[in-house]
Amino acid sequence: MIEKERFVPIRIQKNHALLKRIPKNHPKRPDIESDQTRRLAGYKGEQAIDFYLSKLPEKEFLIFHDLRLSNGRYFFQIDTLLISASFALVLEVKNYGGTLFFDPDFNQLIQTNNKGETKGYPNPIEQASQQSAELKKWFQKPNFAIPVEFLIIISKPSTILKTAPGYSKMLQKVQHAQFLLRSIEKIKVSYKNEAMTPKDLKKITRMIIKEHIPETVDILKYYGIPPDDIQTGVICKVCSSYPMKRHFGIWYCTKCQSKDKDAHVHALKDLFLLNKNSPLTNQEICRFLHLPSGDIAKKLLTSMQLPYSGSKKGRVYFPPPGYQQIKELE
Ligand SMILES: [Zn+2]
Structure with a gap:
């Protein structure tokens, strides 16, 4: 059951409003446009997994989209969180295309596009593993000891995944969207004990919804745009x-x-x-x-x-x- 829906991320809405209201030749326009393109592609990738999530047994999983929680000073963001009575699963969705090489030596992700151009990204496995650790900590506050797993979901079916010889185990956490349900089934098999009662699940749902902190950013300040530039x-x-x-x-x-x-x-x-x-x-x-x-x-x-x-x-x-x-x- 979807407990927190996915909406157009607030940053995309702010960028959109800004692009409508600054002049065509504004010097900041290219920056905003390229940020917007990247964010829209990310959002599209997240939407793409909803089709697979809709096939999950409704009574078994609570689904939360686009979460931003905090353990004190820092926020951690989760694209999609699934919670069952036995485990929680963090899904980090990436819309990267081309060929992805997970480099274990330098702990980074190298993307090669169809033109042979390469681009580096922080390792999403590392990123999702940190988010899971934060979430585990967060669950400890109300005293819930629920195992937390994570998966990196690649939303484009055509993306090729590679890693160095001997590291293929590393890619167990990385899946194309069409194998998401199969991966969830596998995780289910390893967590048979119920860690949460229906009452716990209700409580945790209330807490998550209550403690989600929507992103608030002063978009004009972020781009250094004077208010008078807004039409x-x-x-x-x-x-x-x-x-x-x-x-x-x-x-x-x-x-x-x-x-x-x-x-x-x-x-x-x-x-x-x-x-x-x-x-x-x-x-x-x-x-x-x-x-x-x-x-x-x-x-x-x-x-x-x-x-x-x-x-x-x-x-x-x-x-x-x-x-x-x-x-x-x-
Ligand atoms: Zn008109």
């Missing part, structure tokens, strides 16, 4: 030009003449994604949406039922609940 206004979803103009409760595009009642909803999401602090004042929203008055802004925000705190001039608005829980980019 404000409501974007026309038909022709992508902006700002749209509001007349009698409707947004009009001056370029393609299309009309839209709810175009401000997307602009507001962009603003929440790009903004450093999540609550926004009426004035900030007014400015970003190019609204002629605070009263109109207030009317719009009320119609959106945006959560707020404070009254009158001190009122601040919070993002709509769950606005980051999307399956596809808009």
Whole structure:
């Protein structure tokens, strides 16, 4: 059963909002674009294993996607975590293509693409093994002694896996996605004792959901982009030009003449994604949406039922609940 769903990672959403709202020739655009390409490919790889996970017996496994937990000072991130009554399994998903050589001497991964170009990465086996060790530590807090296993899942079926002679054992932890279920079956055989009662499983589920810390990054600061570089206004979803103009409760595009009642909803999401602090004042929203008055802004925000705190001039608005829980980019 899926206890925590997979959504478009927040960093991808922030990059997406940023790319929509900086000029085409912005000097930071190439950096953001290449980061975005890499992250989108990673997300696609993670989505690719969902097909196999959907074939697992639903009652036997709890599935948590995209977790970020902490043992104190540092966070550890897990792409997918499976928990049964007998063991926990950390899945680290890699979307690398070409040929992958797991180099035991230098503990790194060397990727050779179809053009013969090589690129080095940290060894994902090492990475997943550290995450598992952290998770084991984390489980000790509520006093659960559940064995933790890990697997590196290569999402592209065409990727070739290699290692140095005598090290093939090392690749036991690395599997193509289509063999995921077989690998889980193998692990199941070695953990027959139930370490967790149904009550424990409920407790651990509650804890994981509660202690998951969503990534919060000030994306403008991260790229060193001054807030003034961000193009404000409501974007026309038909022709992508902006700002749209509001007349009698409707947004009009001056370029393609299309009309839209709810175009401000997307602009507001962009603003929440790009903004450093999540609550926004009426004035900030007014400015970003190019609204002629605070009263109109207030009317719009009320119609959106945006959560707020404070009254009158001190009122601040919070993002709509769950606005980051999307399956596809808009
Ligand atoms: Zn338009």
